[in-house]
Amino acid sequence: MKILPKHSLKAWVERLRATHRVVAPRETYGQYIFEEIENADDLVLDYHSSVLPPKKYLLPPREDLFAFNAKTMEMSPLIEEIQPTVIMALHTCDLHAITLLDKIQGTGHTDQHYQARRRKTTLVSIECLKPCMDHAFCKSMGTLAVPEGFDVHLTDLGDRYAVEIGSEQGEQLIEGLSLFWEPVEADYDRANQVMAGKWPNFDYRLDCDVTDLPDLLAASQDSALWDEVGDTCLACGQCTKVCPTCYCFDVLDEIDLKLEHGKRVRVWDSCLIEKFAVVAGGHNFRSSQARRLRHRFLRKGKYQYESYGLLGCVGCGRCALSCPAHITPIGLLNTLAQRRRPATEEASSRS
């Protein structure tokens, strides 16, 4: 652990800006967005969840894959080498989401486009001491603590930050800087106090244990709830755009008017949109909004866990906040849990 006095924070950020692009939450019209900061004064460390998650810096909404000449068949990959970037003040849920993205993009055939951005990105997270918004359910999802392999993590101790370093990349961000002090006994005590004091500020929002989610969802296949909720879903895809763990994409070709020079690009896509799974002949294996919604939730709470050992939802609550139909993961999962309970209780009282 190191100590960074709060009055030195700006100086640190300015030092980082000399060598890095610094991205941080900024306030605009009462909302927060991750954006490059041009002045350390723009920095906000105490913010409620950002509109879009920081994934936009690792998997941008639109990304070039390669350029081509359709006449000569010449092709060249367009791997955007970004300048070294620090993303500041990530909430721990967003950090967990990036851990998941790392795993997915690095499993099997490595996605070099993601890797190129990720390699140049260092993550500075901040301990959440109180819930950032009503919709968040990070405590239930187990994402209220930093995942392993973080780079730099800050905890607000009042007039100073406790600074933990989790990686070599993190080490480099503070290396040789006299802004950081060695902690004294009282700093450790204070840090422990703050950590102990934070947990009661958060509620468990999920009615079942997070480890039960895959089973709960497996048992929900035929639940009527999907139809009930599916009826209200507008298929707008908003929930997937704002989700820090969603990464599905569509692939498009763009070409000039002479049909010669072009690019293949990928753009964010959403499994909530009707045409996502349509195949030739018009057959759709997820033919109703209910099935599409069910797929999204099973993917988050079951399939991702089976494939990658990590849940696909980190409880950030963004989808709940942004859904025009007021569909929320907590509402949905808790209803599933409630509806299952009488059946199980009955079964156990019989036995």
Add this chain to the structure above:
Amino acid sequence: MTTLLRETLTNSSIYMPTPARIVEVEQFTAVEKWFHLELPSGFTIAHKPGQFVEVSILGIGEAPISICSSPARSNGSFELCVRRVGKLTDALHRLDVGSMIAVRGPFGHGFPIDRFHGKDIIFIAGGLGLAPLRSLITEVLDERGKYGRVALLYGARTPNDFLFPADLAAWADREDVECHVTVDRPSEGWEGPVGVITTLLPKVKFPARNTVVAIVGPPVMYRFVLDELLAAGIAEGNIWLSFERQMKCGVGKCGHCQMHHIYTCQQGPVLSYAEVKNLEEALS
């Protein structure tokens, strides 16, 4: 020789394809064409029967297409059979001999051919399903001695919809292959069977215990064929099916091909009935 897959995966972008030249084209039906393609010299496709490539026409897009040639016969070249249904396939149908396309792959798992050794085999193809199956059929026939009895059941909409007519004739002539075809609707002069593909099943009497079945066809066909095969006592793990899903990447990243927890592009497209029987989205 560089295998195409290695080239695809060691490219600085896994999404960038390798050019291939069209060296031969044959129009099978009003909407289906066969293409013989040649890779740049020094390249081999090294596929397994049932695998697919992502086919690109630069400026138009990409689509997954099964390789329909036998692994043994494909080397620096391979074959595709394509139905014209939309953007990419329209454009492909307009290309002539000499034109260039581009490919990535081969992707996915093909048929587990080792598990077919020593067994009786029933191939069941519906319509365009004969294309992916042809890579397996030719592989089996090229090494005929490794297998027991072999039957092919093939159903097309009308007699004018038969694919690979020359192959069909050659297979029908062989003593060591039982060939049965049927059409949904007969046309003038058709004397063969009329009816859905399941009507052909009673014609093959193989011992259930030693039989493996490879099925490729439209989704509606699977349900009916499966019911009959299971009723006949074929083991769930001996029934192999190829699944068609929308595919944008082929490498398990874009999410389009997901069938429950299975990424069809990587863990499929060929899966056994045992693996999918509980996955409601697989068959309906």
